[in-house]
Amino acid sequence: xxxxxxxxxxxxxxxxxxxxxxxxxxxxxxxxxxxxxxxxxxxxxxxxxxxxxxxxxxxxxxxxxxxxxxxxxxxxxxxxxxxxxxxxxxxxxxxxxxxxxxxxxxxxxxxxxxxxx
Amino acid sequence: xxxxxxxxxxxxxxxxxxxxxxxxxxxxxxxxxxxxxxxxxxxxxxxxxxxxxxxxxxxxxxxxxxxxxxxxxxxxxxxxxxxxxxxxxxxxxxxxxxxxxxxxxxxxxxxxxxxx
Numbered sequence: 001x002x003x004x005x006x007x008x009x010x011x012x013x014x015x016x017x018x019x020x021x022x023x024x025x026x027x028x029x030x031x032x033x034x035x036x037x038x039x040x041x042x043x044x045x046x047x048x049x050x051x052x053x054x055x056x057x058x059x060x061x062x063x064x065x066x067x068x069x070x071x072x073x074x075x076x077x078x079x080x081x082x083x084x085x086x087x088x089x090x091x092x093x094x095x096x097x098x099x100x101x102x103x104x105x106x107x108x109x110x111x112x113x114x115x116x117x
Numbered sequence: 118x119x120x121x122x123x124x125x126x127x128x129x130x131x132x133x134x135x136x137x138x139x140x141x142x143x144x145x146x147x148x149x150x151x152x153x154x155x156x157x158x159x160x161x162x163x164x165x166x167x168x169x170x171x172x173x174x175x176x177x178x179x180x181x182x183x184x185x186x187x188x189x190x191x192x193x194x195x196x197x198x199x200x201x202x203x204x205x206x207x208x209x210x211x212x213x214x215x216x217x218x219x220x221x222x223x224x225x226x227x228x229x230x231x232x233x
Contacts, residue, residue, distance in 0.1 A: 004160075033221075042207055042223040043161070056220070091160060105151060106209075106221070108160035 002026065006092050006109035014117055018080035021112045025073070025094030031055075032069055033106065034077050035091040043091055049075065082116045089113050119144045121210045123224035131232045136195040138227045140208035143189060150191045151209040152182055155226075161207065167191065178202070203231045 005024040013019050025032050031050050035043035046065065048056040052072040060067070064083070069075040079086055089111040096104040124139040142148060149168045153161040165176025172184040178201075182193045191208060208224040 035223075040226075042225045044223075045221065093161075105163045105166055106153075106161070108153075108162070110158075110160040113158075 004092055004094055004107050004109035006090075006112055008112055009110065010113045010115075012115045012117065013082055015084055016081040018078065019082055019114060020076050020078045021090050021092075021114075023075045023077070023092030023109060025075070025092070026107055029094035029096055029107070030072070031095045032075050033093040033095075034067055034075070035093065037089045037091055037111070039088070046077070046090075079114075082114075084116050087114060087116045119148065119210050119212050119220060119222050121208050121222050121224040123206075123208050123227050125227050126225065127228045127230065129230040129232060130198050132200055133197050136193070136198045136202065136229065138193040138206050138208075138229065140191045140193065140224060141189055142191060142208070142210045144210055144212055146212045149211040150182075150184060151211070152176065152180070152191075152193050153207045153209060155205040155207065157204075164193070164206075198229075198231050200231050200233070203229055205229075 004026055007022050011019055033048050034046040036046050037043045046060045047067045049069040052069050065079055067077045091111045092109045093106040095106050121142045128138060130136055147169055151166045152164040154164050155161045164180050165174045165182055167174045167184045175181045180193055180195045182191055184191050205226045205228050207226050211221045
């Protein structure tokens, strides 16, 4: 099966500019995640979608970050305006997420490395 | 509330010697536990998973992990390290979401270095 696709691979912007990342999950995967991974740290969940509904966005800085998952397939994550501390790798993951109570492993894309100058 | 602690931020071993990466967790429910590996400039890849079946779980590339409920541990081991094992390793705990999707928490990671 094709893996999780993310673009762009790298992005450099100046602070206060805006940026958008795109993710195409594995076909048939109901759950989609966006993680932020700052250098030297583990991934931190930003937002989790189940189909096209938001399940958890408690750690999403909603004053500057937004995400959507149209039609329950592709997703975009936007930052506007960017700050220096947003420099990180943004990882998209998807899972099959079967019956309630079960958990399927996450499948990750290669990420987008964002540098804010 | 669930949490996961990776006890070592960096482990260095000689090629051909055993690898031990330690992970402790806390969970209110019966969790699923995973180990992921991340090579430089790559996405995360699943190494192995525990989902309430056998407590000794075998994964890819010769890695295995043992779920010990009494010790709330899920340590990752490999009998003989290879240079290609050098990477960042993440322990992950997942609780079932009976009213919503699962909650997934990552550890802070352990960087594994292999000496020739």
